[in-house]
Amino acid sequence: MTYSWDFRPVLEHFDMLALGLLNTVKIAAVSIVLGVLVGLVLAMMRLSSRRWLSWPAAVFVEFYRNTPPIVHFFWFFYAFPVLLSVSMSPYVAAVLALSTQSGAFYAEVFRGGIVSVERGQWEGGRALGMTHAALMRRVIVPQAVSRMVPPFIERSFELLKTTALASTLAYADLLYQAMLVNSETSRPPEVYTTIALMYLVLLVTASQLARLAEARLTAYQ
Amino acid sequence: MTQHPILEIKGLHKRFADHHVLRGIDFSVAPGERVAIIGGSGSGKSTFLRCMNFMETPSEGEVWLDGTRIGTERNGRVTYPEKQLCSVRERLGMVFQQFNLFPHMTVIQNVMEGLVTVKGMPKAEARRIAEAELAKVGLSEKHDAWPGRLSGGQQQRVAIARALSMQPEVLLFDEPTSSLDPELVGEVLRVINTLAGEGRTMLLVTHELGFAYHFATKVIFLADGVFHEVGTPDEVLKNPQKPRTQDFLRRFGEFAF
Ligand SMILES: Nc1ncnc2c1ncn2[C@@H]1O[C@H](COP(=O)(O)OP(=O)(O)O)[C@@H](O)[C@H]1O
Ligand SMILES: [Mg+2]
Numbered sequence A: 001m002t003y004s005w006d007f008r009p010v011l012e013h014f015d016m017l018a019l020g021l022l023n024t025v026k027i028a029a030v031s032i033v034l035g036v037l038v039g040l041v042l043a044m045m046r047l048s049s050r051r052w053l054s055w056p057a058a059v060f061v062e063f064y065r066n067t068p069p070i071v072h073f074f075w076f077f078y079a080f081p082v083l084l085s086v087s088m089s090p091y092v093a094a095v096l097a098l099s100t101q102s103g104a105f106y107a108e109v110f111r112g113g114i115v116s117v118e119r120g121q122w123e124g125g126r127a128l129g130m131t132h133a134a135l136m137r138r139v140i141v142p143q144a145v146s147r148m149v150p151p152f153i154e155r156s157f158e159l160l161k162t163t164a165l166a167s168t169l170a171y172a173d174l175l176y177q178a179m180l181v182n183s184e185t186s187r188p189p190e191v192y193t194t195i196a197l198m199y200l201v202l203l204v205t206a207s208q209l210a211r212l213a214e215a216r217l218t219a220y221q
Numbered sequence B: 001m002t003q004h005p006i007l008e009i010k011g012l013h014k015r016f017a018d019h020h021v022l023r024g025i026d027f028s029v030a031p032g033e034r035v036a037i038i039g040g041s042g043s044g045k046s047t048f049l050r051c052m053n054f055m056e057t058p059s060e061g062e063v064w065l066d067g068t069r070i071g072t073e074r075n076g077r078v079t080y081p082e083k084q085l086c087s088v089r090e091r092l093g094m095v096f097q098q099f100n101l102f103p104h105m106t107v108i109q110n111v112m113e114g115l116v117t118v119k120g121m122p123k124a125e126a127r128r129i130a131e132a133e134l135a136k137v138g139l140s141e142k143h144d145a146w147p148g149r150l151s152g153g154q155q156q157r158v159a160i161a162r163a164l165s166m167q168p169e170v171l172l173f174d175e176p177t178s179s180l181d182p183e184l185v186g187e188v189l190r191v192i193n194t195l196a197g198e199g200r201t202m203l204l205v206t207h208e209l210g211f212a213y214h215f216a217t218k219v220i221f222l223a224d225g226v227f228h229e230v231g232t233p234d235e236v237l238k239n240p241q242k243p244r245t246q247d248f249l250r251r252f253g254e255f256a257f
Helices: A008-012 A014-047 A051-065 A069-084 A090-115 A119-127 A132-169 A174-185 A188-217 B045-052 B082-091 B107-118 B123-136 B152-165 B182-197 B209-215 B233-238 B243-251
Strands: B007-016 B019-029 B034-038 B060-065 B072-074 B077-079 B092-095 B170-174 B201-205 B218-223 B226-231
Touching: A008 A014, A008 A174, A008 A188, A014 A051, A014 A090, A014 A132, A014 A174, A014 A188, A051 A090, A069 A090, A069 A132, A090 A132, A119 A132, A119 B092, A132 A174, A132 A188, A132 B107, A174 A188, B007 B045, B019 B045, B019 B226, B034 B045, B034 B209, B045 B170, B045 B201, B082 B092, B082 B107, B092 B152, B107 B123, B107 B152, B123 B152, B152 B182, B182 B201, B182 B209, B209 B233, B218 B233, B218 B243, B226 B233, B226 B243
Parallel strands: B034 B201, B034 B218, B092 B170, B170 B201
Antiparallel strands: B007 B019, B007 B060, B072 B077, B218 B226
16 A cells, blocks of 8 residues: 655644744754854864863864764753753753864864965965964964865754754754654654755755855965 | 174074984174075075074074074073064065965965064055065066966065065075976076175075075085085185085086086
8 A cells, every 4th residue: 555645734734843943043053153162262272282282172072073972962961960950951952062062073174274274384474474373363264264164064064964863852943843743643754754855955055055155265266 | 894793693403303403503694695505405404594583493502683692591491482583584584495475365465464464564555565576576467466376486586575575684595496497497596686686685595506606605515414614606616625515516517607
């Protein structure tokens, strides 16, 4: 017997899915911004010649690279509140998990961009009498940024997809809302096909925007 | 009357880990002198030049610029405050084998960069100076080009203009023509020659012995981490006294004076 598709029950609950999509975008946007901040701090620590700064940052990055993302969600939701004796909403726990994860990866992206700038560029600036700060600002960072853009975008897409794990904490993202709609309609093929398409549209739109940004930031090459 | 040296080096040593590259060099440059430094590859010519403007930190020894000792000595340890090193580098222009132009800036922006960022000069004034320096190296028509679009010879002339823009008291050239195609060497050497005619103080590391002969007031043959032979171009390049120098010059074959 073949399954007879009927999207009407799902579309009747489309407002719930739309809310989920909005929450997914919100948590992704907030986590990208915070992740960039975490990543900048970690990257500066890792680039430092002081071991007591670079070493903890390296450990942090390695920790996140070598543990499953869902463990971070559970840790921030179930373990962290116990340690601090505070209560933690699913939203805050998910943002903490996402922004520390992406921060660890962004740190590598930022550091990789900086160290990819040839030694001659440092020397060219230094020989003019630039201070370290001026050299960074005028010579190194502008060149590094254009090299960071592609891996940065790739990591941000990874983050966008990882937001679905927030549903395990009952955060009302797109996947969680789909589970609710599914329990009301009992139409798994339609529900999950619909949200798969919604994720697809979201990511394709984001990648178009990213391509515009990339073209602007890498103009001189 | 002998003028007091603009640049003076005392007991300079440089080690990279346990590789002892420079082994005690004393040296001084009077204003207007042009010094050519020759020697085998890996003999430490670049390292020597780079110790002058602290692109490398000397392991031992003193560098004096216009009568001032660079660095502060405390309890036998010398530290080099960033501010002081920046001002030393500002006063000693450097031109590299690989040009090291900034690829994300146009030609004129490259030449203005030091004036604006280091000297804090208003852009309009910096642009005027940059235009004059670019005219001097024959690149007036390339203001708005990206460095990556220029030939190696043109890039090196931009790099010279960039160094000149800072009005340096001494110019350091580290094999400025070594990465150029042979047909582009001439245009760069001509620019350097013009600078010689202006009485600028210059140190030039080079393998262009013919050019060195005409250009330099003093020639140094660097070997085993010391100044093996020092003298006028005629003394060092035509009548070298030391077997090691004679050997080096013989291996270079004939060069046209
Ligand atoms: N940053 C560095 N670290 C370690 N060794 C270096 C460094 N720079 C130069 N050297 C070594 O010092 C020696 C002299 O190098 P260099 O001054 O570049 O020689 P030259 O310019 O005469 O060819 C070489 O053996 C080189 O490998
Ligand atoms: Mg060299």
